[in-house]
Amino acid sequence: MIDSLGPKIEDRSSKIHVSVDHLTHEYPARHALFGAPSAPTRAVNDVSFAIARGETLALVGESGCGKTTTGRAILRLIEPSSGGVTFDGIDVLGLAREPLRKLRRRMQVVFQDPNTSLDPRMRVGLTVREGIEAHEIAEGAAADARVARALEEVGLRASDAAKLPHEFSGGQRQRIAIARALAVEPEFVVLDEAVSALDVTVQAQVLALLMQLQRDRGLTYLFIAHNLAVVERIATRVAVMYLGRIVEIADAAKLYASPQHGYTKALLSAVPVPDPRVRKKRLTWDGT
Amino acid sequence: MTGEPLLDVRDLVVTYAGDAGDAGDAGGAGDVRAVDGVSFAVHAGETVALVGESGCGKTSVAWALMRVMAPAARVGAGSSVTFDGADLFALEERAMRDLRGRKIAMIFQEPASALNPVMKVGAQVAEVALLHGERSKRAAWDKAVAMLDRTGIADAARRAHQYPHELSGGMRQRVLIAMALMMRPALVIADEPTSALDVTVQAQILDLLRDLQRETGMAVLFITHDFGVVAELCSRAIVMRAGKIVEDAPVDEIFHAPKDPYTAELLRAVPRLAADR
Incomplete structure (x- = not known):
């Protein structure tokens, strides 16, 4: 029993490619001319997840939820306030300039526009x-x-x-x-709303291209997006962010078939159905 | 549809003077025909989608209907637009200005740039009434607050005193809708009014437009690239490609029996949730 469990566990952990641990990023308080400064804004609040080699983890949520900040912190395009990021076991946030520059070859980014x-x-x-x-x-x-x-x-x-x-x-x-x-x-690519600005016919082609390249090269993607229907096409797993926190993370098939969190349910119910014969019941989320 | 249409567009051509063309001549060699002979009608109370991909000419149609055009744009000589019996392209600018906002109103995509950043939102809504004959500032302000309230802005009396930057994107879009509906126009042209919004906010705005449409009987020309929004809100859809109309039919036909291969191709490409298929 123990013998058969041992290698399995090891197997799984060796597949972890990118790991994010308790990542927090605060934007400094705004100082008004008079009166007390406002509290700092937590754009990313204690976010943890791991991405296995060869998979596509989607980070979804509405504007201002912290998904883009999370992607940038992983690549150290911004310096997060606290937490850790490892890439094949390398402590990304602790790297000096030159080794970080070398590592950047292995992790790339494609932006929206x-x-x-x-x-x-x-x-x-x-x-x-x-x-x-x-x-x-x-x-x-x-x-x-x-x-x-x-x-x-x-x-x-x-x-x-x-x-x-x-x-x-x-x-x-x-x-x-x-x-x-x-x-x-690169081995790992952050796709930050990389297909969001494209017309639907072009969007479908570029998505197919990204999936083909992933198969050919064994790429790992962090796919940051707000469009849940687009995410469903490409994601292996999905993390849903709301106000800086991950509220739900699950295998894509499971998340779409039976969302657990109230916010995920509301988000899915708000996606308009491109069929005039179908009326979906809209669910709301009160934020608690 | 029976009876005279509210809006009747015949053979609309809009050209943009190109680099190689002579800017003073609508037939210059380098000119781009953004709208290339478009004809359609909208009846009172109808919600019609004008749908297509970027660059298809849908927004140029909207601007031409409002007669607010880029300096390089020209309307073709044979084009005509009849609105409520009046020939729009023959109207004096003064008469057009009176029509705009009172009988035809427009809602834009980016509320942040369509609103004046240094003016209270209540005053911007009230201004529409003042421009169109309301003499009392007090009465205009009260009407504005009532209209803001009608668009679902909670605590409208207090919000009216705020500036655009103090409101969320969804609330700013409600302010634009309030401005557009202030004079109870017969036709509202909405140019991608929900494209910049999050889906949960978009859902609320679509519900609001549907309610207001039912309540006021206004006709809506809804310009969008999003077939999900078309299915949710519109009864008829006009599909444009490269300046021309490829299909004009009730939405059920567009979605379930498209006649044009391009419409079918667009629909196949629309990302949809597996659960909604």
Whole structure:
């Protein structure tokens, strides 16, 4: 009995890729000219979860719930107030500048709006190439070949490297942002509302692309989104955030079939049904 | 539908002067035809969706109907819009200004940019009444508070004294709805009014619009990219693609027997919860 349990437990823990422990992030108090300062805002309040290698954990919730702040804290794009983040056992928050820079090759991010995340005056090839050179993965002709391959992998042409962002549609620009993130061959990617701004037909294509790339490369995703119907397509597990806290975390199939928390139920009941013959009963959540 | 339509749009063309074109000439070579010969009608009390993906021309239609156009935009010579018997494109600007807000009102997507940040929200709603003939500031303010209350803003008398930044996004959208409905318009054009809101807030705003529509009998032209919202609120949908209408039918037909392959493709792509399928 003990023999058969032992390796199983070990197996499970060795699969943990990213772990977040009691993460808290406070924004400092606002100081009014007169009177007492307001209390600091807890954007993220004691959040813990683990992501296994190869899975997609979705972080969902409404605006201001802390999901984006959590994603940024994991990548140390912001310094959280307290708590821990480990990446394959490495203490991310304790890393010095240089080892953190090296680790960044393994964890990448794609943001919502490619219009602001891509430099409008920089040719697309250079944008993709930047990371390859910064992380000393390749240079010269070898770097060119990598840029070409990265563009082709997201469904663009190698010749697109010579173009500027404005020559592409919104969906194509998001593909460029994905190519840039994947060109350095990361293991973990934070997708922060990465398909939210896209039209539905383009959104479906980009989601399919992300899932294909995940299968091909064994990528691990943290998928931050507000659209529960989109999340259902891609997530292995779902964590629901409300006012800085995780109120429910479960396997995706289980969460959608039988949500446990009142807030999750309210959120699911508010998603409009694209069928005029169906009227869904709306549930409300009073926040207690 | 029987009888004269409230709004009758015939062969609407909107062009934007392009780089290569001559800005003074609506037929310039570089011009972009954002709206390319669109005809449809809206009857009194109807809720009609104008739906399509970004760049399809749906918002350009709305702006043309309100006659608030970008400087580079031109309406085609053969276009006509009849509203409540009046030829909109033939009206003097003065008459159009009187119509706007009183008989046709618009609700925008971004309440944060549509509201004046340094004016109390109650005063902004009251201003609509003052612009359209109300002489007493006191009476206009009272009407504004009543209207804010009707849109579901709790403690409206106190909220009316607040500024836009003191309200949540959902509440700001209610203020815009109050402004639009102040004069009990016959037609409200709503341009993605819930797209920037969280789903739980969106659900409340959709309920509110449905109630107000039932109560006032206003017609609504609802511009959106979201088929979920179309199904929830509208009785008919007009699907646009690349400046043209590809399909105009009752929602049940659009969703369950679309005639145009593009409509069917859009519907297939709409993300929906497995539980709602």
